[in-house]
Amino acid sequence: MSQEKLLEVTNLKQHFKTGRHSVVKAIDGISFDIYQGETFGLVGESGCGKSTTGRTIIRLYDATDGDVKFKGEDVHGKKSNRDLKKFNQKMQMIFQDPYASLNPRMTVLDIIAEGLDVHGLVKDEKARKQRVEELLERVGLNKEHANRYPHEFSGGQRQRIGIARALAVDPEFIIADEPISALDVSIQAQVVNLLKKLQKEHGLTYLFIAHDLSMVKYISDRIGVMYFGKLVELADSDELYKNPLHPYTKSLLSAIPLPDPDYERNRQRIAYDPSQHDTSEEPEFREISPGHWVSCTTKEFEAYKQELNKN
C-alpha cells in the first residue's frame, strides 16, 4: 500500500437544525486521512454519525464546516458544475438497502448506464450496452440480466447491481454505507469477497461504513471508531483489536458475539460510562503510538501510553 493520501478530511462538521433553537451535531469536528488503495472502516452505533460522514464527504449534504480534499483538491465549497462532475466520477457510493436504492421502474441496463450517460462516457447505444454487460459479468451476474427490472432479483443480486452502478464510471474511491447489513450471512460473504476482488483488480480505495465489527475487521486496513459525532479512536485494524485504548472502543469490542461457544462462555462485557472522563479539559485527538490515535486529555494521554507499554 502506498502512503499517498487520497482523501483528507479536516475538522468536518455537520450540524442539522431541528427547530428554531435546537441543533443536532451529527458530526462534530472529525479529521482523518484515507490512503490510496486502502480500506478505511468506520464503525459506531446507530446515530453516531458514521453514515452522515460518508454522505457529507460525497456531498449529499453540504458540510457545516471543515474541509474535504480529494487528491489535494478541495471537494466542498463553491464549484462549477463541470468541476463537480469531475469529482462525482471519481467518487461513488454503494448504499445499504438494495431494495430502496434501485429505481423499480428502470431496467438494470438503464440503472447501470445512468452514470455513463451523465458523464458522456459512451459514444453510442451499442457501446453503452456492451459496457453494461461487461460490468454485469464483472460483478458476477449474467449479461442477460440487463433487460430485467430490480424486483426480479434477490437482495444479494441487487447489491451486485448497486456495485456495478458504482463501478460504471471508473471511480477511484467508493463509499460503501453498510453494504452488507441487509443481506443474509452466506450472501454477505459473497459480496465481501466481490468487493475485495474488485479492489485488487482496480486499485480501488474504500470507505467502509458498518456496525458489524467482525466484518469491518476482516475487510479494513485501518478503522476509525465514532461516538456521538466524534472520532474517539483510529488505528490499524489489528492494532485496534489487540490494544483498544479508549474505554468506548473497549466496550464496543467486548460486546461483539463471536461464533465460538467457548469464547462466549468467558466473554466479559465492559460497559462504557461517559462520565468517567475528566470534563474540565477538552479532549484532543492525539497520536499515542505511530498510527494509533485516541481522543483524550493530557492526563489520559499519559495513562494510555503506559497501558500500551505494558502490553
Add this chain to the structure above:
Amino acid sequence: MENILEVKDLHISFDTFGGEVKAVRGVSFDLKKGETLAIVGESGSGKSVTTRALARLIPSPPGRIKEGEILFDGKDLAKLKENDMQKIRGKDISTIFQDPMTSLNPTMKIGNQIMEGLIKHQKMSKSQAKKRAVELLELVGLPNPTERIDQYPHQFSGGQRQRVVIAIALACNPKILIADEPTTALDVTIQAQILELMKDIQKKTDSSIIFITHDLGVVANVADRVAVMYAGKIVEIGTVDEIFYNPKHPYTWGLLGSMPTLDNTGDDLIAIPGSPPDMLKPPKGDAFAPRNEYALEIDKEMEPPMFKVSDTHYAATWLLHEYAPDVQPPAPVLRRMKGFSNTGADSNSKEGEQR
C-alpha cells in the same frame, strides 16, 4: 430432562396463485425444560414459519399445517380450536418479535399493552395488573417504570422498546418463550444487554426459549442446542459445541466459514454460491445439492435421512453414510474441529447408523 414440547414431522404450506409453497417440509425436534434451542438458517429457510406455527400465528388462508403434530402439555396444538389456543397463546407460549418498532401498538400506552395479557389470562383487576406491569418493567431494566408506564411507544428508544416487548412476553410467566430475531434490529451494545437480560430471566423463571437468528455469534452466546434449517428442513441438530466444533453438514460448514473470526484476515471467506431454492418447486433429492461443492451423485436423486453422529447430534447428509468418500471440510472449519478434539470428544466418529 423432560421434554416440554415435541414437534413431529411438521409440514406447512402456503397456497398462492403460483401454486403451493412448501415452506416447512417435515420438521421434528423437541424442546427441554429450561433450555435454549437456537434455530439458524437463511431467510426463507422456514425457521420463522416453524416457530409461528407453534403459537398458531400462521394466517390461514393462505397458510395451513398440512401434516404433523405439535405436542405441548398433552395437547396437539396443530389441531386445537382457536378458542382453546387463545388460552395458551400469550400465557404458556409467548413470542418476542423481531422489530420493536412495529410490534407495539403506537396508539396505546405501554402500560396498557403489558396489562392486556394479565387481565385476560391471569384474571387480574386493573390495579393489580398495573402493579405487576411496573414490576415487569423493573425486571427488564427500564428506569423509572412508574412514570414510563403511561408513555407511548414513540417515546422510547429501540432498545427500550425491545425491553417493553420482552416485558409483555414475560407477563404471564410463559413456559415457552419464542424469540424471533429479537436483537437483529439493535446495535451490538444494546444487543449484548438484551441477551444478558434474557439469560438472566431464564435463570429466574426456568422457562424454555426458542431463539431464531442468523447471527452465529449470538447463537454461540445463548444456545444450549442448535438446529440448522435449510429449505424447510432441519439439516443438522446438536448441542452448541457439536455444531460449532464438530459440524457435519456442508451447509453448516458454509455458514460457519462465511463469518470472519477476529483472528482470520488473510484468507477469503467461504461464500455459499447461489441462493436458496424456490419453495414452489423444491428440487428433487437434497435441496442443498446445487449449492454444495461436496455434493455426491446420490444427492441429486435421493434425499439424505438423518444420520446419527452422537446421542444428541444428527445431520442429514449422505457424507455420513458408511460408503461415502472421506471429505475434508474447508480450512476454517477444520481449525474449529481441532479445538474440539483437544477437549477430548471424538470428532471423527462416522457411523452409518440411521435414525
